[in-house]
Amino acid sequence: MEHQLLCCEVESIRRAYQDANLLNDRVLQTMLKAEDNYLPSANYFKCVQKDIVPYMRRIVATWMLEVCEEQKCEEEVFPLAMNYLDRFLSVEPTKKSRLQLLGATCMFLASKMKETIPLTAEKLCIYTDNSIRPSELLQMELLTLNKLKWDLASVTPHDFIEHFLSKLPIHQETKQILRKHAQTFVALCATDVKFIASPPSMVAAGSVAAAVQGLHLKSTDSILSSQNLTDFLSQVIKSDPDCLRACQEQIESLLESSLRQAQQQSHGASTDTKAAGDEADLSCTPTDVRDVNI
Template sequence: MELLCCEVDPMRRALPDPNLLYDDRVLHNLLTIEERYLPQCSYFKCVQKDIQPFMRRMVATWMLEVCEEQKCEEEVFPLAMNYLDRFLAVVPTRKCHLQLLGAVCMFLASKLKETIPLTAEKLCIYTDNSIKPQQLLEWELVVLGKLKWNLATVTPHDFIEHILRKVPLPKDKLLLIRKHAQTFIALCATDFNFAMYPPSMIATGSVGAAICGLQLDDGDSLTDLLAKITNTDVDCLKACQEQIEAVLVNSLQQVQQQQQQSSPSKTVDELDQASTPTDVRDINL
């Protein structure tokens, strides 16, 4: 008798569990515990002396490009940035160690979310071999200790399915909304202004910005519904959504500037490939 293996795609993800998705207690618990995983302070003001906001943005951009090039799960990058922010909120860090910290955070996040995690050797290659695998593994223990081994963080992605389930829009539009919202969440993770925002607000604002960008909204009624789903103040949600949309506009402008400076004939995709990974050597000096 022959055996037939139907597992054509070994990376296939499990389907959402309806027992979790349709139980409002799960959403309530997420909202209850989400603030435990926020950075303890705005660390540029009270903890970090050597690291500046633009350095975090450079390293975050590099981390996002690595995750995209390695086709990591959508949750890996925001989770890695959460680890980075929580570490920097408690440990004064030299700027020459910032890229090493970013690599360690991706290493940990991929272990938690990926079927096949990123390897230490591969991450070192992305740093242009400015760090060694042994150094990354040593820092892994340091970061784990400072995070108190609390890695199961609540991120904006945890709220997306709960929000979309309650939004009265056609099912054929939900996939597109989800993809746009995931892009907004990644953009928020690169911007320190969102680091202290509750994940539920970022998720709700991202879904709202995606619906608005796709011109599927019907005015304030949808905003009121989104705010009600995650118990978010309506005015705070509107402000967050506007901030997210502004980040998108700024990001698109930067891409256009890079395109003009590099070559008018290059496409955006070609520019992305040419500039991956972002050169962060300036902050390693």
């Protein structure tokens, strides 16, 4: 008995089962209300930042995603870290040369929030090629916390995905693939500036809809037809169906362009220099998603 237990504990992180009691409507309503409190401002590049422009956010986001993937972080860590980053940048003019430090700090915080074994300051510094020091990271952590008013319990799209899936008439197996794809879309959205001010529920609904579409699940049940699903999900998140449809389309085109980019890069010389690696990582998941068996 004891041996068995030890074995399990050494091998992997133990986690609790999903609590089905949390998938009820009361929780969902509360999250829908709460999510607005954590939205970054849509136009901080214009109104707050002088040194930082959108493409830099993409660079730092791509790097952060790569680190999170390499470190096998929980799926929510990356979107949560991006939420912290955007919220910080919404209130604090920041120099370009501090952006990577901020990114690392946000991963540090998000990892502590969500993981049993969080990322260490040292490890994150290694990922900056030791261009920042752990002591700096810890100070930046304090500064970030203050700017975020110590409120780190942001609602993320991940919180909604499970709710949506529980409402769809699909098999457990399909659900897993669907979840995986939707989570990948969520991560993709977090790298793109267009989604900064989109409510997490919207990103989650759009991602689930795009995943259903991509997996061609719609034929099995009428509720999964594109039209019905969008209507249904928009009701669930109390939003306009057209908004949701627009969001879904945006996700699909983002997916398409990042796939194209990845393909181009993999055709090119495979000296996997910086950008190439990430984009490939990003989109190694779904595309013509049916073929992908995760």
